[in-house]
Amino acid sequence: MHNQSLAPTRTKDFETLRSEMQAKQDQPETELTPMSLEGCVVRMADTVSYVGRDIEDAIRLRLIDRSELPPVSTQVLGETNGTIVYNLVTDILKTSHEKAYVAFSPEVSEALRTLKQFNLERIYLNPRMKPYTARIRDLFRLLFEEYLAAVEHRRQESVIFRGFLNGIAPEYVERHRPAEIVRDFIAGMTDHYFIAQCPEHLRPAYLQCPEP
Structure with a gap:
């Protein structure tokens, strides 16, 4: 999912919010919009x-090489994390200043959309990652049970x-079940x-990959 702009739905009440949360659980692809401008900022x-x-x-981890990044994205956003963050934040500030929404400019939005698609295809769905999926799932379960x-x-301790x-407010602990706190x-x-936090002998081997 990619949003060029986000505007809050300020008319929501808690009943609507509960309904939307249930819909999201039933249909994960359901798109939700924040209730406040602050929520839009967090999403972006x-x-x-x-x-x-x-x-x-x-x-x-040597899954990709920097030279493989899509030029349509790097020419606008740069090719390092620091430069990408700087250009995205700067663009949001310029585009959203004194507006009732938070947005990227069309050019930056398209460059970002292309870069996110690249990440999806070349990183998140990379076949070299699949052998570790079950191991990572087990690590999540192990830590969840330990913290619970x-x-x-x-x-x-x-x-x-x-x-x-x-360091958290007592009200938070009172209002949340242990499983929710761990989540x-x-x-x-x-x-x-x-x-x-994971036992070293259970960590996926690819995480031990040396620096290039």
Whole structure:
């Protein structure tokens, strides 16, 4: 999914939100729009933060070479993560200033769409990644069960307390079930942080790939 612009749907109430969340669970391809301008910024920021970072990781793992990046994208956005982030953020600020929506300019949006498609085909669906899918799924399950037990038994020495719960509002803990707390903790991890929490002997071999 790619959005050139996002405008909040301010007329939503909580009943509508609950209905949309259920629809998303039933049909994952259902497209939802944020309720606030801040939500639109978060949605756009997610794309800005990962598209270039994933390219750098893929180059480090030798899945792709920088020279293979689509010229229609690199000519507009650059070819390194730092340059891509800078150009995307700058474009959003220029295009969205004093507007009731958050948007990329048409040129940058098309360059980004092409780059995201490249990432999908050459990185996320890369056949070299498939052998590790089951291993990564098992690691998610392992960490989820470990953190869930830590929350349920109040193991303060666990990283979920030291790196998450100890700095969070008590109201959050009161309003969320242990499984939801664990979900939120894992969802906020970067790839590198996630892997660092996994037992070293269970980490996928490709992550040990040396720097080129």
